[in-house]
Amino acid sequence: MNAAAQPPDPDPAPSDLHARFVQWFREVAPYVHAFRGKIFVVAFGGELVQAGALNVLIQDLSLLSALGIRLVLVHGSRPQVNEQLRLKGIPFQFGRGLQMTDAAALECAKEAAGEIRLDIEAAFSQGLPNTPMSHSHIRVISGNFITARPVGVIDGVDYRHTGQVRKVDAEALNLALGQGSITLLSPLGFSPTGEAFNLSMEDVGTAVAVALRAEKLIFLTDAPAIQDKEGNVDTELAREDADALISQGDVDAGTAVVLKHASRAVKLGVARAHLVPFDLDGGVLLEVFTHDGVGTMVVEDTLDDLRPATIDDVGAILHLIEPLEVDGTLVRRGRGSIERDVEKFSVSEHDGVIYGCAALYTYPEEKMAEMAALTVNPQWQGTGEGDKLLRHIESRARAAGITRLFVLTTRTAHWFIKRGFAQGSVADLPKDKQAHYDRSRNSQVFIKRL
Structure with a gap:
């Protein structure tokens, strides 16, 4: 039997534990060295917050920051916006993909984004509980880094306050990252005239990763994993293969949306784009610091x-x-x-x-x-x-x-x-x-x- 397939020792000796720790540390050290000073854009939907996974994610991101990785976070807020709409008695719910945003929905989007932003800042303020990093000073900076434009009228439909990213203030973002701060972006953008637009988390994450020439764009998603012909998680996709999956309809609608943006990011110069399940404890760490990872990585050409x-x-x-x-x-x-x-x-x-x-x-x-x-x-x-x-x-x-x-x-x-x-x-x-x-x-x- 392959040693990796044997059940773990229920009571390993201290020497075994020490050996495992040393082996693990040696295995991850090259990745720590390679990624120090690099920019990771981590984007996640409001579904992660709704599922109660925010605090665990923040702990893992705090570790990445402590290792010298420069982080930009982009959050979504779709379920929170839908809840605000429901509470206000507005008979409309946002789904995945491009949808019209009227004035009432825009106000709900602002409220939801503000609430999530405060929750994220509060989570970072506590550092890593019950560790020497508890209450460590991790600065989180938010701001008007995104200039947006309206989607406009498509096929006769006026999308009103639904927008797209027009420009990313890369200089300001790099300045904040250079000072050791984590930058946090909401799915909202503003025109030069001060008009607000509702954006998608995927669009913001992709645009920022491209503008900053990020090493990684990591989407934390609740969509089903992309599988190969044997039914295993397809851990690595060349961009052309990802595009083929989308065009052939071989992935569900939610996955297709995220995969399309991952492919676009790689095409425009981002080194790697990842789709990682947010319900897996430590998913970001496993994806970054293990050979095959736990999600699907999209690259221009396969890395092997x-x-x-x-x-x-x-x-x-x-x-x-x-x-x-x-x-x-x-x-x-x-x-x-x-x-x-x-x-x-x-x-x-x-x-x-x-x-x-x-x-x-x-x-x-x-x-x-x-x-x-x-x-x-x-x-x-x-x-x-x-x-x-x-x-x-x-x-x-x-x-x-x-x-x-x-x-x-x-x-x-x-x-x-x-x-x-x-x-x-x-x-x-x-x-x-x-x-x-x-x-x-x-x-x-x-x-x-x-």
Whole structure:
């Protein structure tokens, strides 16, 4: 059984807890380093507030701020506006998508936005309860950072006080963020003449992320997760694939609205846009600091990359293979050996983090090649990454005119057998490899015809 699939120890020893903490801290440290000083725009609807999830979210955002991430928050208020309309006896309710806002609905939107803004500011004022950050001074700045324009008349319908973002005061926002403040934006905008307009949270979040060239635009949503063909959460979508899902009607209306804005943000220069379920405790932290995250990330092109290794990757390769060298799974290689053979290695990289590697040693005279040092970070084993590396190495071998690929292994025979390798013998190896075969390891030989 895969170790990750085993049930947790109900009473782990202190040493186990310490080891887990150290491992976790080492895994998240590269992300903390990479995101320090970067801008995240976090946008969420009034549904999150209505569900009572605001305080938990604020605690997680406070942590991000403490780690040096510059935050812009954009909130929605649709259910709160609808409640104000209901209390005033106005027979109208806002749904998702573009709708007309009359004068009465605009007043309700103002009231709802003001109430939510105060709730958010109050939540940040308490810091992290029962921690040394309790009552920490986190400044929250709101203001007229958004200039809006009316939607106007579409297909004969006057949308009155429904607006769109015309301009974002990026200079003022950057000034506030540079002072260590969190900026908070409501779904309202004002024209140069002082007229107010009701905006969508998605429009504001997208416009701000684009204007600030944000590292991430994170939508916290109550919409159903986007799933792949196997029914699992589709954790990464290229922008073109996201657009195809929308045009083909493969996602529900609520998801389509958010996904459309995520795609637009990425098209206009935002590095990553995320759709994260707000009902998952710690969803933002899991999305930001784990390899696959818990929601769907939209990027211009997929972030997983199989590429030739460079001299700058030597340290990462050593970090991957050294534990397997220590336990005898792999042959020991020193830094000098890796540096000398680095052009023979390929690496798997995700969002700047190398998590897998393999090397190809060719024997052209026999049209054979060895795949060596196939390694995947334990955190990502069982997710198909080893298969991707194998296919990549096979492709490299075919391109070099190789007809047979072999591996030497002491512990993973079944993995290779399942992937088309047949057991061979030392006599089947290229003559040069036979001469250097380490008989003390007694490695099994497996060969695959390409």
